[in-house]
Amino acid sequence: MTFLCHLAGNMLRVGGKVTCRACRNVVPTRTGVKFRIPLQKLHPLYRAIHHRYYGNTNTQRPPHRTAARYFTSMSRLPMRPPKPPPGSGGRGYQQKRNFWVARLAARLLKLRYILLGSAVGGGYTAKKTYDEWKDMLPDLSEYNWVIPDFVWELSEQIDLVLLSSDKFAKALPEMEEIAKLLPDFDKIGENFTFIKSLLSSETSGEPPLKATDASTAASQDDKQYKKSSDKEKIDQLQEDLLRTQLKYQRMLERLEKENKELRKVVLQKDDKGIHQRKVKKSLIDLYSEVLDILSDYDANYNTQDHLPRVVVVGDQSAGKTSVLEMIAQARIFPRGSGEMMTRSPVKVTLSEGPHHVALFKDSGREFDLTKEEDLAALRHEIELRMRKSVKEGQTVSCETISLSVKGPGIQRMVLVDLPGVISTVTSGMASDTKETIFSISKAYMQNPNAIILCIQDGSVDAERSIVTDLVSQMDPHGKRTIFVLTKVDLAEKNLASPSRIQQIVEGKLFPMKALGYFAVVTGKGSSGESIDSIKDYEEDFFQNSRLLRDGMLKAHQVTTKNLSLAVSDCFWKMVRESVEQQADVFKASRFNLETEWKNNYPRLRELDRNELYEKAKNEILDEVINLSQVTPQHWEAILQKKLWERVSTHVIENIYLPAAQTMDSGTFNTTVDIKLKQWTDKQLPHKALEVAWETLQEEFARFMAEYKGKDQDDIFDKLKEAVKDESIKRHKWNERAMDSLRVIQHNALEDRSITDKPQWDAAIQFMEQTLQSRLKDTEAVIKDMVGPDWKERWMNWKNRTPDQHIRNETRTELERLLKLHDEHTAYLANDEVTTVRKNLEGRGVEVDPVLIKDTWHQLYRRHFLQKALAHCNLCKRGFYYYQRHFVDSELECNDVVLFWRIQRMLVITANTLRQQLTNTEVRRLEKNVKEVLEDFGEDMEKKSQLITGRRVQLAEDLKKVREIQEKLEAFIEALHKEK
Numbered sequence: 001m002t003f004l005c006h007l008a009g010n011m012l013r014v015g016g017k018v019t020c021r022a023c024r025n026v027v028p029t030r031t032g033v034k035f036r037i038p039l040q041k042l043h044p045l046y047r048a049i050h051h052r053y054y055g056n057t058n059t060q061r062p063p064h065r066t067a068a069r070y071f072t073s074m075s076r077l078p079m080r081p082p083k084p085p086p087g088s089g090g091r092g093y094q095q096k097r098n099f100w101v102a103r104l105a106a107r108l109l110k111l112r113y114i115l116l117g118s119a120v121g122g123g124y125t126a127k128k129t130y131d132e133w134k135d136m137l138p139d140l141s142e143y144n145w146v147i148p149d150f151v152w153e154l155s156e157q158i159d160l161v162l163l164s165s166d167k168f169a170k171a172l173p174e175m176e177e178i179a180k181l182l183p184d185f186d187k188i189g190e191n192f193t194f195i196k197s198l199l200s201s202e203t204s205g206e207p208p209l210k211a212t213d214a215s216t217a218a219s220q221d222d223k224q225y226k227k228s229s230d231k232e233k234i235d236q237l238q239e240d241l242l243r244t245q246l247k248y249q250r251m252l253e254r255l256e257k258e259n260k261e262l263r264k265v266v267l268q269k270d271d272k273g274i275h276q277r278k279v280k281k282s283l284i285d286l287y288s289e290v291l292d293i294l295s296d297y298d299a300n301y302n303t304q305d306h307l308p309r310v311v312v313v314g315d316q317s318a319g320k321t322s323v324l325e326m327i328a329q330a331r332i333f334p335r336g337s338g339e340m341m342t343r344s345p346v347k348v349t350l351s352e353g354p355h356h357v358a359l360f361k362d363s364g365r366e367f368d369l370t371k372e373e374d375l376a377a378l379r380h381e382i383e384l385r386m387r388k389s390v391k392e393g394q395t396v397s398c399e400t401i402s403l404s405v406k407g408p409g410i411q412r413m414v415l416v417d418l419p420g421v422i423s424t425v426t427s428g429m430a431s432d433t434k435e436t437i438f439s440i441s442k443a444y445m446q447n448p449n450a451i452i453l454c455i456q457d458g459s460v461d462a463e464r465s466i467v468t469d470l471v472s473q474m475d476p477h478g479k480r481t482i483f484v485l486t487k488v489d490l491a492e493k494n495l496a497s498p499s500r501i502q503q504i505v506e507g508k509l510f511p512m513k514a515l516g517y518f519a520v521v522t523g524k525g526s527s528g529e530s531i532d533s534i535k536d537y538e539e540d541f542f543q544n545s546r547l548l549r550d551g552m553l554k555a556h557q558v559t560t561k562n563l564s565l566a567v568s569d570c571f572w573k574m575v576r577e578s579v580e581q582q583a584d585v586f587k588a589s590r591f592n593l594e595t596e597w598k599n600n601y602p603r604l605r606e607l608d609r610n611e612l613y614e615k616a617k618n619e620i621l622d623e624v625i626n627l628s629q630v631t632p633q634h635w636e637a638i639l640q641k642k643l644w645e646r647v648s649t650h651v652i653e654n655i656y657l658p659a660a661q662t663m664d665s666g667t668f669n670t671t672v673d674i675k676l677k678q679w680t681d682k683q684l685p686h687k688a689l690e691v692a693w694e695t696l697q698e699e700f701a702r703f704m705a706e707y708k709g710k711d712q713d714d715i716f717d718k719l720k721e722a723v724k725d726e727s728i729k730r731h732k733w734n735e736r737a738m739d740s741l742r743v744i745q746h747n748a749l750e751d752r753s754i755t756d757k758p759q760w761d762a763a764i765q766f767m768e769q770t771l772q773s774r775l776k777d778t779e780a781v782i783k784d785m786v787g788p789d790w791k792e793r794w795m796n797w798k799n800r801t802p803d804q805h806i807r808n809e810t811r812t813e814l815e816r817l818l819k820l821h822d823e824h825t826a827y828l829a830n831d832e833v834t835t836v837r838k839n840l841e842g843r844g845v846e847v848d849p850v851l852i853k854d855t856w857h858q859l860y861r862r863h864f865l866q867k868a869l870a871h872c873n874l875c876k877r878g879f880y881y882y883q884r885h886f887v888d889s890e891l892e893c894n895d896v897v898l899f900w901r902i903q904r905m906l907v908i909t910a911n912t913l914r915q916q917l918t919n920t921e922v923r924r925l926e927k928n929v930k931e932v933l934e935d936f937g938e939d940m941e942k943k944s945q946l947i948t949g950r951r952v953q954l955a956e957d958l959k960k961v962r963e964i965q966e967k968l969e970a971f972i973e974a975l976h977k978e979k
């Protein structure tokens with residue numbers, strides 16, 4: 001063990017002289033600073049083989065038995081001093097005796113101690129190194145479910161002694177690889193030495209000191225520095241410093257890439273289902289859900305959304321979209337050359353995930369951002385949503401499009417991309433476009449917790465900027481503003497004075513203040529550039545840029561990567577500072593809303609607009625189902641009544657009266673058959689379908705209006721009326737049954753056979769009711785023509801008008817004519833008209849012949865209907881004569897047969913239409929109602945118009961405030977856990 005203690009405690013001096021060749025290969029020989037590396041940091045094999053002793057290299061190596069004396073566990077015992085080698089000072093060397101057996105045993109014992117010490121020491125050092133590395137690793141206990149169980153079982157069975165063997169030594173990285181990661185200490189030492197000499201020469205006035213070093217290369221570099229001027233040396237030092245920074249930056253990026261791949265593996269689910277569990281929502285996803293709910297929340301009681309988000313503002317074409325794409329690491333936005341592409345706010349939620357994907361809040365489709373076809377589809381979808389959100393007559397919209405982007409290594413934050421600020425309204429834009437963009441930008445920036453990411457185009461004159469004045473108004477002290485200067489490559493190329501850029505990034509040129517200033521490059525202006533090529537171009541530009549080389553820009557102020565890190569840090573700082581305060585605000589708002597509901601609607605359940613719509617939807621569907629339960633008798637009675645009301649005038653005026661005025665029964669039947677055939681071919685089927693469709697509408701409206709269930713609510717009246725109108729509007733009656741209906745009606749009218757006495761009596765009753773109804777209508781018309789009679793004039797103090805007086809005198813004269821000629825025809829002859837006119841003139845009444853004919857028409861109609869009713873009364877006992885075809889009888893009841901044919905046609909038509917209604921049309925109407933309800937359910941604007949009122953709004957606000965509060969509490973809890 002003494003051997004191990006001495007071996008582990010020695011230090012290796014690295015400088016101009018190196019102890020052994022193995023270590024010389026590990027550690028660079030040219031260093032300007034002397035330091036010691038602990039020997040235990042080297043590989044155990046190097047310590048055991050090459051470092052058994054150390055010291056001055058001029059001394060000769062002692063023999064092995066001397067080393068055994070110094071590194072034996074028996075070193076505490078008195079031992080003989082080592083014998084000097086031949087040729088050295090001191091006593092002469094005595095010839096050894098040839099005790100080869102003893103020497104062999106001693107050698108074997110030495111070998112045993114060496115092997116045992118090496119094994120134990122190497123195991124101890126390996127275990128210590130393993131513990132140090134284990135402490136540096138992050139805690140991955142949360143992801144133990146990713147590793148299969150058999151790995152953990154296997155790890156428990158592995159002994160640490162085995163890890164200390166050669167297998168573990170081989171698993172360690174080689175010293176050459178570690179040396180490559182180390183900086184060039186020689187160069188750094190030379191630089192520090194020279195800087196020190198420069199400073200000492202400036203203060204003391206003496207010439208600068210030489211940068212000495214043990215290596216020959218260092219002295220040559222000192223000579224080269226002495227020949228050059230001080231300015232060139234400083235430039236060289238700056239370049240070396242930048243080169244060193246970029247070197248470490250590349251190393252950091254490589255490590256971040258490896259870390260990204262590792263986190264991708266950890267975040268991925270096992271496709272085979274091993275240890276698969278439900279992954280909780282990330283912190284940023286919880287926060288994004290809160291913002292989505294707030295965007296739809298109609299605030300009351302002055303409750304405003306003051307939750308933080310990153311608001312991206314800038315002049316049009318300043319590069320806002322490009323900056324967002326570099327932060328999101330994908331070309332996700334539509335692009336245009338000089339055209340306004342961002343027409344509505346786009347909320348982008350950035351979060352870390354195993355795959356680089358994007359998806360919308362209201363869609364389940366994932367767009368793979370590593371595939372160009374998915375990127376093109378995403379850009380097209382965003383453009384369609386923007387154009388859809390813009391109303392007619394406008395250019396921009398206030399409606400927010402919510403998009404989520406996930407990927408490995410993406411900084412977590414919520415950004416809102418706003419339309420670019422414009423100075424002039426061009427042709428094709430709405431006249432209020434400029435004011436609308438300003439109002440949208442101010443609405444987002446007025447949030448006291450919003451982080452303003454101000455984008456300024458560096459390639460144009462600073463005086464042309466509009467957005468900087470707007471930002472300075474919203475955040476005059478710059479406590480939540482981050483300024484970004486884009487297109488710095490064009491700015492450096494075009495500006496004659498690069499110091500102007502320095503003034504911008506130092507906050508001395510613009511009147512606005514900011515938390516930080518950044519300069520970025522977002523490509524060469526080509527839409528086909530990839531994110532990786534833009535990153536490479538940006539890195540190459542700043543590596544060779546005079547702005548960075550001359551110290552005008554700081555290294556932490558450049559590249560979009562540093563920008564995204566700074567914005568993310570600022571965003572989460574603002575979230576932690578304000579989220580609990582906002583949760584308290586919504587808690588107070590919830591209390592106010594609940595108090596109002598208890599006072600105004602104590603017996604009603606809190607149902608928001610969507611829940612009320614679902615309730616109304618179920619009621620309407622129940623009412624439509626009740627429509628299918630209408631009895632066939634009810635349908636047929638309604639159809640028969642409405643059909644006769646529709647066709648009765650045509651039957652009486654155009655069929656019955658012209659045929660009944662003939663004196664011959666054969667002529668009557670012939671006229672009736674001809675007119676019925678014409679009527680059936682042209683009008684009757686269409687009239688029947690119109691009646692059926694109107695009947696269906698009336699019954700549907702009656703059920704919608706009269707249904708009063710247990711939970712009937714007047715708030716549904718608008719919705720029911722709209723559903724009814726829209727369903728009827730969409731319904732198209734199936735007219736394919738018209739031809740078959742025409743045949744059925746024609747066959748019914750052709751039948752003249754009355755089989756029994758009840759049918760005969762029913763026909764007479766139908767005829768009598770019809771004639772009495774017509775007679776009543778005719779008498780009402782005559783009464784209106786002649787005015788009130790003497791009784792009404794005396795009782796009600798009414799008088800006749802002059803026209804009514806003339807009509808009354810004409811009626812009296814025409815009634816006298818009818819009494820003289822009871823069998824008069826329906827038309828007056830000209831000489832009869834002249835006679836009546838002269839008789840009236842003889843009594844001092846001037847009358848027009850047209851008036852005489854109109855009055856005659858109504859009087860003759862009444863006279864004919866009275867005679868028809870009398871004839872109908874005689875035919876009540878004429879069924880016996882009808883069976884004998886009126887042979888040997890003066891009684892003829894052909895008009896009764898006509899009305900029986902009409903009545904039978906009505907019954908058969910009503911039955912046919914009822915079958916079509918119940919089998920086809922009612923079901924199609926139910927289908928239309930369901931489609932209308934589905935369409936209204938998807939249209940939030942339509943629902944808002946149809947289900948309105950303070951009760952609805954209050955319930956909806958209550959639900960949203962509760963949801964917001966719950967989401968905020970869950971987010972705050974997750975935030976505390978992560979912290």
